[in-house]
Amino acid sequence: MVARGGQAAHRRVQGLRRRAELIALARAAEQRGIDAWIVGGALRDRLLGVQSPEIDVAVSSDAEGLARDLEQAGRGRAVFLSKDRPGPRVFRVAGARPIDIAEIEGGSIASDLARRDFTVNALALELGSGELLDPFHGARDAARRRLSCVRPENLAEDPLRILRAARLWASHGLRPEPAVLAAARPAAPLFGRTAPERIAAELSKLLGSARAAPALGWTARAGILGAALGLALPAPHSAAIARALAVLDGRRTRGIAPERRRRLRLAFIAIRAGMAAPDARRWLEERRFPREETRAAALLVGLMASSAGIRSARDRWRWVLEAGALSDDALVLLACLGASGKRRARTLAPLAHAPLRRVAVTGDDIVRWLGLDPGPRVGELLSGLRVAAAMGHAQNRREARHWLTEQVRNGP
DSSP: OOOBOOHHHHHHHGGGGGSHHHHHHHHHHHHHTOOEEEETHHHHHHHHTOOOSOEEEEESSOHHHHHHHHHHTTSOEEEEOOTTSSSSOEEEEESSSOEEEEEOSTTSHHHHHHTSSBGGGOOEEETTTOOEEOTTOHHHHHHTTEEOBSOTHHHHHSTHHHHHHHHHHHHHOOEEOHHHHHHHHHHGGGGGGSOHHHHHHHHHHHHTSSOOHHHHHHHHHHTOHHHHHTOOOOHHHHHHHHHHGGGGSGGGGTTSOHHHHHHHHHHHHHHHTTOOHHHHHHHHHHTTOOHHHHHHHHHHHHHHHHHTTOOSHHHHHHHHHHHGGGHHHHHHHHHTSHHHHHHHHHHHHHHHHSOOOOOOOOHHHHHHHHTOOSSHHHHHHHHHHHHHHHTTSOOSHHHHHHHHHHHHHHOO
């Protein structure tokens, strides 16, 4: 017998059923004689007062038929998601508010919920009647902001759930119970089999959260942090990196976008792991992070290294120009790298925040003015001219041409 959820929890989740796309789904399910439930994250997030971008629906049969019905009703495009993976068939209706429709596992909604990872995710709201099913007291755990396993063995069935526990602590404030850590440790050796794409999806959410260090420390204690990062880190080194990341929690990253927090933390991890910028780029590419995020994090790593060689005003301007749109992030990261980094950040900040002076000169201009062949030397001169313009040494095209002529005359 599946227990019913508490009355307060029941009231908080009912609004989901009033969404237009779910009303349409409920009608289609009724016409086909299919039972349908809202499940998992959308219910959890509603109980926690968190916005949920998409909704998961479990159905007793024919997920494809229901997805096609919604597509024909103009609710989005039906996409088959589970083609290359075992388990129930899953279809996404990709509309303004996506819905994933999956056929239940185990033959009943009770069996399906029993296979899930954590009690806060083992909730189901029947679309037709509005009955809330909460067999493992997930609503109570949500109210107490704690994370409990449905069954300890469920973590071993999919070891990615260990990382998800840490992510839910970081993103939702759900602190894992001691029993979750006890269940995670024996399952940790299996974590390495998890696809990098799945790990990157969970790790991205964790690293984009306002506070990530406690959750990452938990993954170190669970024994998966090195494997999650794709780095061969001894356990003490993993724990040390997690502790050091606390410098990027709280005040320094409060109010900035999740993608900025994520690239700052990825760059910080790369630096603590002893990587240069090319190493960081390769690492993040192998871990399947997005291309632009990989580029930005690797650039931040390079900027931290080059900051140590700043000796003059020209060096400072060159660094600021190289940082470009990442200058604010670079200053934050630099200030996290000890006393010398803080001093360099204080010196560079006025330049990074000053209006940037530019002069409209192209590589073609340089080739024409100086009679040079296209090549690396033209790029070097153009880069140097940008620094000179920022410093006020070339404020228009005439002055720029004079500066360039002098560089060629006096240069190698």
